[in-house]
Amino acid sequence: MASLLSSSLAPAFGLKEGSSECRSPEEMVLFYRREFGRAPLLVVTNREPIVWEGAGHLSFPPGGVTQTIHRLLGMVGGEWIALRDSSGPDLLRISPPRESPEAPGYLLQRLSLPDEVREAHYAGFSNGVLWPFFHDDPERVGELRNSFEAYLHVNRRLAGKVLESLTTLSPGVIWIHDYQLALVAREVRRMAGHHLPPLAFFWHIPWVDTPSPRDTAWLSEVVEGLLFHDRIGFQTEGYRERFLDTVRRLYGDRASWDGESLCVRMESGTRTLSLGVYPVSIDPAHFDRLARDPEGTRAAREVLREADLLGPGEDVRPYLVSVDRMDYSKGFLERIEILEALFTRHPSRIGTLSLLQVAPPTRQSVEAYRRYSRQVEAAVGRLNARFGRSDWVPVKTIARSLPQTILAPLYRFSSGALITATKDGMNLVAKEFLASQKGGDGVLFLSRHTGAAQTMEGLALIDPFDPVQSARLIHQGLSLDPEIRRRRNDRALASIERNNVCRWMSENLLSLRSSPAPILR
Ligand code: G6P
Numbered sequence: 001m002a003s004l005l006s007s008s009l010a011p012a013f014g015l016k017e018g019s020s021e022c023r024s025p026e027e028m029v030l031f032y033r034r035e036f037g038r039a040p041l042l043v044v045t046n047r048e049p050i051v052w053e054g055a056g057h058l059s060f061p062p063g064g065v066t067q068t069i070h071r072l073l074g075m076v077g078g079e080w081i082a083l084r085d086s087s088g089p090d091l092l093r094i095s096p097p098r099e100s101p102e103a104p105g106y107l108l109q110r111l112s113l114p115d116e117v118r119e120a121h122y123a124g125f126s127n128g129v130l131w132p133f134f135h136d137d138p139e140r141v142g143e144l145r146n147s148f149e150a151y152l153h154v155n156r157r158l159a160g161k162v163l164e165s166l167t168t169l170s171p172g173v174i175w176i177h178d179y180q181l182a183l184v185a186r187e188v189r190r191m192a193g194h195h196l197p198p199l200a201f202f203w204h205i206p207w208v209d210t211p212s213p214r215d216t217a218w219l220s221e222v223v224e225g226l227l228f229h230d231r232i233g234f235q236t237e238g239y240r241e242r243f244l245d246t247v248r249r250l251y252g253d254r255a256s257w258d259g260e261s262l263c264v265r266m267e268s269g270t271r272t273l274s275l276g277v278y279p280v281s282i283d284p285a286h287f288d289r290l291a292r293d294p295e296g297t298r299a300a301r302e303v304l305r306e307a308d309l310l311g312p313g314e315d316v317r318p319y320l321v322s323v324d325r326m327d328y329s330k331g332f333l334e335r336i337e338i339l340e341a342l343f344t345r346h347p348s349r350i351g352t353l354s355l356l357q358v359a360p361p362t363r364q365s366v367e368a369y370r371r372y373s374r375q376v377e378a379a380v381g382r383l384n385a386r387f388g389r390s391d392w393v394p395v396k397t398i399a400r401s402l403p404q405t406i407l408a409p410l411y412r413f414s415s416g417a418l419i420t421a422t423k424d425g426m427n428l429v430a431k432e433f434l435a436s437q438k439g440g441d442g443v444l445f446l447s448r449h450t451g452a453a454q455t456m457e458g459l460a461l462i463d464p465f466d467p468v469q470s471a472r473l474i475h476q477g478l479s480l481d482p483e484i485r486r487r488r489n490d491r492a493l494a495s496i497e498r499n500n501v502c503r504w505m506s507e508n509l510l511s512l513r514s515s516p517a518p519i520l521r
Pocket of ligand 1: 047
């Protein structure tokens with residue numbers, strides 16, 4: 001495996017010079033070496049990629065993107081800086097992937113913060129203000145109080161950690177992620193007294209459509225912070241366009257965009273950066289393997305038994321599957337309305353089709369989330385009482401997260417996936433479902449308000465704001481000739497296979513070394 005790390009071998013593995021078409025983790029490493037040579041990687045995220053289970057034992061929470069970066073970092077070496085999520089030491093040496101024991105692994109730097117600062121950053125500003133704001137849900141934007149100060153403080157502390165790392169590490173690139181950390185790059189540049197490696201950022205969530213004037217003060221800080229990167233990646237063309245609109249609104253003719261580079265004259269100097277569109281993805285082969293794994297399949301059947309979805313002869317009763325954190329942006333209430341319309345207008349589905357929703361609680365320290373969970377529970381209760389029968393329940397909820405080893409066969413056994421997000425940066429469940437279905441005829445009913453709907457073609461798109469039409473599409477979709485359904489899935493899966501998570505990673509980091517050098521005054 002050591003020889004795989006040599007960039008001179010790249011052509012033998014089909015990775016063309018200048019190309020970002022990585023298909024496998026091995027090619028991802030070759031790509032990195034080609035772009036950055038032997039230089040390590042420095043990653044900064046809000047959450048850490050591990051859970052400390054005690055006595056030196058670590059577990060790796062699911063999350064394809066995090067695990068892809070974790071794997072790349074383990075192979076090329078470097079550091080990962082994140083806020084601490086569990087106990088254990090401040091510094092952890094993370095071993096390389098099992099199949100490449102000679103790879104360098106990496107160092108995880110875990111920043112500890114007082115609980116109240118952490119809460120004000122996480123529940124207060126990141127998820128009480130930024131999340132609803134960027135999901136076009138202004139009604140749910142919470143009070144600012146002092147949460148912006150906490151946000152700035154946490155971003156500054158992380159920037160300090162980055163600078164500390166730069167005293168011993170010379171990374172090829174610093175890769176920062178998501179809305180919780182929009183100001184890290186600005187703080188790094190302000191504190192740094194020396195030339196910095198390229199700073200890349202990926203914005204995982206949607207960008208707001210029309211910001212209200214009341215939010216301008218903090219929004220201009222967030223946008224300014226983002227402009228301190230050399231590259232920002234967005235999930236879709238639409239989100240990038242919206243970002244550019246916001247920049248124009250704030251900077252007027254001091255901002256210019258030529259289709260690749262954005263140039264903004266700011267008080268602190270002129271910044272030039274690239275804005276890319278890189279839809280986040282999955283490793284489809286991994287889900288296909290999991291979906292067929294005998295042990296996972298057995299465990300998934302147990303889940304189905306618990307949910308009363310196994311018939312007397314062990315046959316699987318028809319069900320649609322939904323897998324979402326209990327977040328208002330996932331459209332749980334809209335989903336219930338769709339089912340109500342389905343059972344009212346297409347009564348043949350009563351008693352013959354259930355919904356299995358896997359809905360782990362999330363962000364329970366944010367009041368809007370607690371309130372939403374209660375509303376959803378009440379709505380599910382009403383639907384089940386109205387349509388349920390002694391031998392059939394319309395909606396079964398599993399209020400905990402399930403590992404991918406169980407989810408993949410659950411996707412495979414299902415008649416379809418119902419994705420009702422009212423706004424979603426991407427929605428990887430859509431891609432995981434299709435990968436797990438490989439060769440199957442289960443139907444993906446995907447909300448048109450997701451990044452996935454914007455970036456994959458030929459799918460049955462539903463609109464969670466139009467329950468009657470969505471119910472009709474579900475009824476029709478499930479009645480389609482299985483061969484047509486299979487062909488549609490095959491086409492969508494082929495596009496996921498081409499645009500998998502390894503390619504997403506490489507597009508984010510492609511040619512960053514040659515991106516225009518920022519002029520700092
Ligand atoms: C979703 C979003 C990510 C975000 C994450 C935070 O998965 O798609 O962009 O970073 O939520 O989740 P957390 O559990 O840390 O609030």
